Amino acid sequence: MTTTVLEHSHRDDAGSRMGLWLFLFSELILFGGMFIIYAVYRFKHPEEFRLAAAELDPFIGTVNTIVLLTSSLTVAMSITAIQRGKKYFSMALVGMTILLAFAFLVNKYFEWAHKISIGIYPQSPDLLNKPPGEILYFGLYYVMTGLHALHVIIGMVVLAVMFAFIAKGKINQHSFVRLEAGGLYWHLVDIIWIFLFPLFYLIQ
């Protein structure tokens, strides 16, 4: 009697994608919790939130929104590229995504540096002298944009690893679920910013 030996292991790409979606749901609750805190404190201090928001520059915020939206485009296109076997185009698109992410962080650095230079940072004397609603606004601003920026940094590392995988052929036309997973994470980072932007920058 002969036995057949399976030489390849079973891969479940849909399962892998589902696993990443489950992780994204945990991220939704993480940031969602922060958004709930924001909502309650804005509800309780509407005028002070409006005053505090005037310190933010909507132009930089808009530029950063466009930067992240474009980075979502490039990472999405990188998957089409690898599906079509265009290895180097896919690498170029992942590279562009990482560069756009870096541009986002550079903008964020300038924003934070400016605020810190005018004395607005957690526990600063100038901040503690402001009305309670403004202290809450800036606390939420630093925590939420900070947590988001941390996720951007992590995303850059993940995408850099994907870039290396594509270069080495570990991600290729027939096996690219890891790139899809990295892309899904990146799109969530984009969606979080899509909500952060109007809530912090566009208060009337």
Added chain:
Amino acid sequence: MSQLENNNQHHVVSYGKYILIWLGLIALTGATVTFAGMNLGRWIIITALSIASMKSMLVLNIFMHLKFEDRIFRIFVVVALVTFVIFISLTFFDYAFT
């Protein structure tokens, strides 16, 4: 090794479609900023959040492929979002009526 054996994603979205969605996202961003410049009073918050939700729908469905996945993915996402909406609503009921 067939693609179906690995439960692989074999639906390919064209570059053009992605670029079209991106243009829509940029336009919606422009709309948000324009509305913020107008004097909408209390209505700006619901307007801004509605536009943000529309942008998220585009990102979720096309960039994140939710539209092209098996229906179970969509069900999972809806359950997660509904759970979050319940969290935020119950919190607000508490604060609005205490």
